[in-house]
Amino acid sequence: MFVGPELDRLIALLAKLPGLGPRSARRAALALIQKREALLQPLAAALEAAAAAIRPCSVCGNLDSTDPCGTCADDRRDRSVICVVESVGDLWALERAGAHRGLYHVLGGTLSAIGGRGPEDLTIQQLLRRVAGGGVSEVILALGATVDGQATAHLVADRLRPLGVAVTRLAHGVPVGGELGYLDDGTLAAALKARRPA
Amino acid sequence: MFVGPELDRLIALLAKLPGLGPRSARRAALALIQKREALLQPLAAALEAAAAAIRPCSVCGNLDSTDPCGTCADDRRDRSVICVVESVGDLWALERAGAHRGLYHVLGGTLSAIGGRGPEDLTIQQLLRRVAGGGVSEVILALGATVDGQATAHLVADRLRPLGVAVTRLAHGVPVGGELGYLDDGTLAAALKARRPA
Numbered sequence: 180m181f182v183g184p185e186l187d188r189l190i191a192l193l194a195k196l197p198g199l200g201p202r203s204a205r206r207a208a209l210a211l212i213q214k215r216e217a218l219l220q221p222l223a224a225a226l227e228a229a230a231a232a233i234r235p236c237s238v239c240g241n242l243d244s245t246d247p248c249g250t251c252a253d254d255r256r257d258r259s260v261i262c263v264v265e266s267v268g269d270l271w272a273l274e275r276a277g278a279h280r281g282l283y284h285v286l287g288g289t290l291s292a293i294g295g296r297g298p299e300d301l302t303i304q305q306l307l308r309r310v311a312g313g314g315v316s317e318v319i320l321a322l323g324a325t326v327d328g329q330a331t332a333h334l335v336a337d338r339l340r341p342l343g344v345a346v347t348r349l350a351h352g353v354p355v356g357g358e359l360g361y362l363d364d365g366t367l368a369a370a371l372k373a374r375r376p377a
Numbered sequence: 378m379f380v381g382p383e384l385d386r387l388i389a390l391l392a393k394l395p396g397l398g399p400r401s402a403r404r405a406a407l408a409l410i411q412k413r414e415a416l417l418q419p420l421a422a423a424l425e426a427a428a429a430a431i432r433p434c435s436v437c438g439n440l441d442s443t444d445p446c447g448t449c450a451d452d453r454r455d456r457s458v459i460c461v462v463e464s465v466g467d468l469w470a471l472e473r474a475g476a477h478r479g480l481y482h483v484l485g486g487t488l489s490a491i492g493g494r495g496p497e498d499l500t501i502q503q504l505l506r507r508v509a510g511g512g513v514s515e516v517i518l519a520l521g522a523t524v525d526g527q528a529t530a531h532l533v534a535d536r537l538r539p540l541g542v543a544v545t546r547l548a549h550g551v552p553v554g555g556e557l558g559y560l561d562d563g564t565l566a567a568a569l570k571a572r573r574p575a
Binding site: 183185186188189192193195196197198199202205206207208209210211212213215218219220221222223225226227228229230231233241242244245249267268271304322 | 384391393
């Protein structure tokens, strides 16, 4: 410790952010101190404002300053389709893509034998209640193409089946802009199997 | 904008930090919101504390919560050697390396024809006053091995010469842990020229 304890503490906290290591945390702390009016004070205020305002949506689990969240409250969205995602980050990614015009449901993770997460740690019961409440015709399982993600998708699909709702999953295939030579065998096989008329 | 304005503002400010782009700023904002007690509130408090406490040292230009800074105030350091650096970040890098036991002087940048920075934009006069004040036997120019850095080193060395103080610069050579095959020709030639008995 050769700078004050205030700076050491700031660097230690910045280093906990995803994407920032100890070295980039020091660079960030330096930039913050050197741009006090333009960056540090607004960021401190924005953190306070976000902490005070942002809450999980009691319907879908999204994070927003209103409850229900902006997505759930939006009248222009198709309320008959619910897209199930692992995390709020995945929800945001789909929203940025602008590909889904229905509602969402955040599971809060996947089943994980290693992580010790079972069905009761996910918001599966809440999803079943939403679907049982009526008005839903399709549930899209937008879970990761990992072992845990697919195990979770199987379980959720099984639980949804008695409710008589259509359950779909995302297509596997060649990523847009991707080159075949860099793709793994599983993706290539899936893309070939799911081929469509040109 | 599909999340609240508070979150959009937080993401926009985080994206201004060095090392964070829009995508990693979203991940960081999400982590902050989801770890409210463990991360967001401490970070907001640390920012306020740093803003209130950290000031540039009036002697050397380092940033610290005391003035003179901890380095300048440290009695165990060799006050006869001043290491001149471009930025506080460079000073921190040298301190982490633990290689310099003297004092520092932060120039605040380099001369730059493109950036429109002349000698009057750097703290050269303050450095000359410190050296003229007596007790200094050596000034180490630890400036970048760039065109601007070397031009700045030449100018500072010229100004220091009349004061009768030894002026040195960092050695060029092979980085520790570096492989010769990846090095540029200039560094290889400098390392060969400065070879020493094994």
